[in-house]
Amino acid sequence: MRRPLDFLRRLRRAEDCGLPSQQNPRYGWLRGLSLAVVVPLTASAMAGAPEPAGLATSRTDLTPKDLARVIAITRPTKDFSKPEQFEPMQGGAGTSRKGANKDAFSQSSANITFEEEGIFKLGNALFRKNWVSSPSSTQASDGLGPLFNERACQNCHLKDGRGRPPEGDSGTTSMFLRLARQASTEEEKAALAARKVLNFPDPVYGSQLQDLAVPGLRGEGRMRVDYQEQKVTLPDGTVVWLRKPSYSVDDLANGPLDPHTTLSPRMTPPMIGLGLVEQIAPADILAHADPDDRNSDGISGKPNIVRDGQSGELTLGRFGWKAQTPSIRQQAADAFAGDIGISTPEVPNHWGDCTAAEKTCLAMPNGVQERLGPVEAPPPVMDLVTFYSQNLAVPARR
Structure with a gap:
């Protein structure tokens, strides 16, 4: 399946973001480019299951012949004495067969074109980019914070893999604490029920x-x-x-946490295969929902239905430790805002996670430049980071 890349129409502003210009003949291939993706399909395992939030749980886009083929390919094995038929190439045609070394999780999907490889590398450069505080002499690189957890995406997603818990005084490079509390008023309870919010911050x-x-x-x-x-x-x-961890906070800058605020550790997950997850049809995921374990297989899968931050519609959550985010682009925007303090079109808050109570934070300068638009990471930046995140390949099984 190939789909148009909307961002290519906007790369005319890429040069302003420190990226090659689309008008440069060297990069003329950017015009009209499309993205090759592998679409993993699964069969509906629980036909007739209720449809959460009105979302369909059965496929209507497959012919009976295609559906039968999908069922045959994706049927779970019962013979564990040998590899499954498609096990070595677990990422389909996009599986990377490059060497099993420290960069095994940093390879591009094997089925993208030479031209798309160029876009992937530009996205990789932005993923590794260290942002700096404002004001700065660098162009389109300032806007860090004012409060943040890291200066670059790669600093948390080590080699595009998962993070590690802190040891001793090693710092918390790839782990942070999520702060949240339950609804305390009728208005807040109504917002939760309508899925307008996931929880409430400190x-x-x-x-x-x-x-x-x-x-x-x-x-x-x-x-x-x-x-x-x-x-x-x-x-x-x-x-x-075994070691059982317990979490607390020292040296709070603005007094104690709210007594109802809970602490939940978040360690950065690996980046590989996210584009494949994004391409799974919602019906295939919803059809496997079994919150009450009615098939007695010991697995009680429950989909997370969330509200899309851009369209406002209810949709299927896919990303994050609790599947609270519907798309890779939104996940990247949330990370820019919360982890680095960078505003994007999706989350246009120039001061990141600063609250109204943190007045000194809100008084700090931001990195918005009028010639680049109203946010610190304009659409071309988000387009490239999203493309990169969608096309980090799953390595072949060893």
Whole structure:
């Protein structure tokens, strides 16, 4: 399946963002480019299941012949003595067969074109880019913070893989604390019921604890992780010691957290295969919903129906630890805002997660430049980062 890349019509402004201009003959191939993606299809496992939020749970775009083929290909195996037929190429035609080294998670989908590889590399450059605080002599690179957790996407998603929990005084490079509280008023309860919000932030510190800040400002606090060793006996009698973490916050800059605020650690997940997940038809995911384990397989999958931040419509959540985000682009915009403090068209808040109570934060300068538009990361930046995130290849099984 190939679909047009809307952002190519907007790359005329890319040169202003420190990227090659579409008018440059060297990059004339950008015009009319389309994206090759692999669409993984699954069969409806629970025909007749209720349709959450009015979303269909059965496919209407496949012929009976195609549906039968999909069922045959995706039917779970019962023979674990040998690899499944398609197991080595677990990412389909986009699977990367490049060497199993430290860059194994940083390869592009194998089925993109030479021209698309150029776009992928531009997105990679932005993914690795270190943002700086405003004002700055650099063009289109300022706007960091004022409060933030890291300066670049790659600093959290280490080599495009998952993060690691902090050890001792090693810092919290790839983990942060999500701050949230339950609804406390009838108005807030109604907003939750209508799926207008997922939860409510701490009234002072916002939706996540940001331990870093630009010069002239203090970070919100420092995450503390304490481990308690526990002795566990396995079914075969083997005794192992496991560590149970507990989380707290030290050195809070603006007084204590709200007593109803909860702490939830978030470690960065790997980036590979996100584009494949985004292409799965919603009906295929919803058809496998089984929150009450009616088929007695021990799995109680429950889809998360969320409200799309751009259209306002209810849709299927796919990304994030709790599948709270419907698209890769929205996930990237949320990370720009919360983790780095960069505004985007999707989340046009120039001060990131700063709250009304953090007046010093809101008084800091931002990185908006009039010639680039009303946000710090304009559409061409988001287009390239999204393309990069969609096309990080799943490596072949070893």
